[in-house]
Amino acid sequence: MKNIDRLFVLKSLMQHHHLKNYLEIGVFNGHIFFRIKSNFKIAVDPDFIFGGGRKATKLLLNPYNIYNQYFEKTSDDFFEQDGQRLFRDKKIELALIDGMHECDYVIRDVEHTLDHAAPNAVIVLHDCNPQSAQAACSFKEWNYPGTWNGDVWKAILYFRSQRKDLTCFVLDADQGLGIIVKQPTATLLPYDKEQINQFTYEDLALNRAEWLGLQPPSYFYDFFKIGA
Numbered sequence: 001m002k003n004i005d006r007l008f009v010l011k012s013l014m015q016h017h018h019l020k021n022y023l024e025i026g027v028f029n030g031h032i033f034f035r036i037k038s039n040f041k042i043a044v045d046p047d048f049i050f051g052g053g054r055k056a057t058k059l060l061l062n063p064y065n066i067y068n069q070y071f072e073k074t075s076d077d078f079f080e081q082d083g084q085r086l087f088r089d090k091k092i093e094l095a096l097i098d099g100m101h102e103c104d105y106v107i108r109d110v111e112h113t114l115d116h117a118a119p120n121a122v123i124v125l126h127d128c129n130p131q132s133a134q135a136a137c138s139f140k141e142w143n144y145p146g147t148w149n150g151d152v153w154k155a156i157l158y159f160r161s162q163r164k165d166l167t168c169f170v171l172d173a174d175q176g177l178g179i180i181v182k183q184p185t186a187t188l189l190p191y192d193k194e195q196i197n198q199f200t201y202e203d204l205a206l207n208r209a210e211w212l213g214l215q216p217p218s219y220f221y222d223f224f225k226i227g228a
């Protein structure tokens with residue numbers, strides 16, 4: 001079985017489910033973004049870590065990069081200023097949400113993405129399964145360059161508690177890959193936003209499997225009916 005990471009998940013969904021229109025929030029140096037093969041690719045980050053030289057090299061390596069559209073701004077500004085125009089005719093089919101790893105930012109990024117998403121869209125979230133309190137700390141507390149997952153996990157708990165119109169779970173791979181699709185869920189967890197705000201990393205550690213809907217990596221193939 002292949003190593004399941006975010007790039008593999010994105011590429012497999014494009015190949016097997018024919019999802020094309022791609023949005024990435026939080027792009028950094030484009031390690032994932034430049035590898036995506038789609039003629040509608042949107043990159044959003046207030047601080048791209050690449051310039052013209054890297055763009056040119058990546059265009060040679062993957063000609064689809066000719067279609068890239070770059071928005072050097074926060075995701076909130078992006079959705080407010082550009083969302084309606086960009087996604088009026090072309091709906092988002094596949095998104096990687098990997099920007100600011102704080103719960104409220106992640107909730108907004110997911111909700112804004114859902115507003116512009118096709119019915120069959122898949123949203124992938126990175127950093128959903130922190131392995132230590134340190135990795136789950138706030139942005140202010142983050143001791144760069146150590147691993148920082150923040151409290152993206154709280155956004156997963158929020159969607160698993162509050163949105164019965166969505167199916168949301170986490171693959172135990174690549175720092176925790178959250179998956180959100182527009183399919184009603186059979187079970188909701190009982191937490192409201194205030195309770196979720198109060199939970200700590202220690203609470204997560206005690207309830208990890210249930211709160212995250214944690215699944216082995218191979219569940220990716222089962223859920224999306226893809227042959228391994």
Ligand SMILES: C[S@@+](CC[C@H](N)C(=O)[O-])C[C@H]1O[C@@H](n2cnc3c(N)ncnc32)[C@H](O)[C@@H]1O
Binds near residue numbers: 029047073076
């Ligand atoms: C972990 S990196 C993204 C890595 C990339 N997706 C990958 O897989 O290689 C997080 C990025 O989020 C960006 N970011 C921080 N705050 C943001 C915001 N409010 N909106 C969008 N991106 C943000 C940072 O500038 C940083 O480049």
